[in-house]
Amino acid sequence: MRHTLRKFALALLALVALLGSALLDYYLPEHSITTITGVEVKLADKDGPISRQNPADQPVRDMYLIYTQHAIDDVRVYRNEDTGWGWPFYFKFDASDVQATANAIANAKQPAYLTSYGWRINMLSLYPNVTAIRLAEAGEATWSFFRWFWFALWLALLAAAGWGLLRATRRQPDDTLPG
Numbered sequence: 001m002r003h004t005l006r007k008f009a010l011a012l013l014a015l016v017a018l019l020g021s022a023l024l025d026y027y028l029p030e031h032s033i034t035t036i037t038g039v040e041v042k043l044a045d046k047d048g049p050i051s052r053q054n055p056a057d058q059p060v061r062d063m064y065l066i067y068t069q070h071a072i073d074d075v076r077v078y079r080n081e082d083t084g085w086g087w088p089f090y091f092k093f094d095a096s097d098v099q100a101t102a103n104a105i106a107n108a109k110q111p112a113y114l115t116s117y118g119w120r121i122n123m124l125s126l127y128p129n130v131t132a133i134r135l136a137e138a139g140e141a142t143w144s145f146f147r148w149f150w151f152a153l154w155l156a157l158l159a160a161a162g163w164g165l166l167r168a169t170r171r172q173p174d175d176t177l178p179g
Contacts (some may be wrong), residue, residue, distance in 0.1 A: 006169040013165060014156070017158050021151075025119075027088045029131060031142040032114050034068040034076070036106035038100060041065070048125035064099045066130060075174055078116055079127035089119065090131050101133050111136040 043050045044063035050056050064080035080098050083090040092098075104113045113136040118128035 002169050005145070006165070009165050009169060010162075013158070013162055020158075021152060024150055024154055028147045029115050029117050029144060030128075030147065031144055032070070032135045033111055033140065034070050034114060035109075036066060036102055036112050037069050037075070038067040038106060039065065039103045040067070041099075042170045050129055064095055065127070066102045066114075066133075067097070070113070076120060077127050080130045083129070083131075090117070092131050098130060098133050103128075104123055105133065105135060108149065111141060113142075114139075 045058040066078045114133040116128040
């Protein structure tokens with residue numbers, strides 16, 4: 001019985017670890033140094049950008065897009081939308097100003113330092129959201145102490161939970177099989 005409970009609990013802990021890590025990866029800020037190749041404003045609703053395949057069927061909003069190129073074959077598209085007072089708590093209210101900065105950096109053909117969160121999922125028309133943008137400085141790194149601090153804390157919490165789980169379900173010397 002304990003062996004089955006241990007397997008179930010470890011599988012559940014692995015699932016929680018995977019989901020928690022995915023949420024951290026999605027919502028924690030990520031930095032990148034890139035070249036902005038263009039900016040655009042599109043109308044969008046909850047389903048994504050308005051097009052022939054996706055006609056407007058809900059209230060529409062402006063969706064700012066920032067096109068970037070990291071290398072010759074590595075182009076990325078970011079969205080630039082306010083988070084407001086809602087989740088995630090970035091309290092971003094300046095999407096228009098960020099878009100103007102992106103346009104100015106694109107026109108100057110200078111490298112940009114982007115801070116963003118989220119994933120690019122082509123099939124779902126999801127883009128990472130830019131929270132801040134500025135000119136990149138020479139030799140600047142993109143490593144984020146804040147991001148890796150939370151990943152390390154999550155790992156420590158998972159290790160403590162796993163250790164506690166193994167201790168709670170280990171076989172005691174007086175555990176004998178009925179027979």
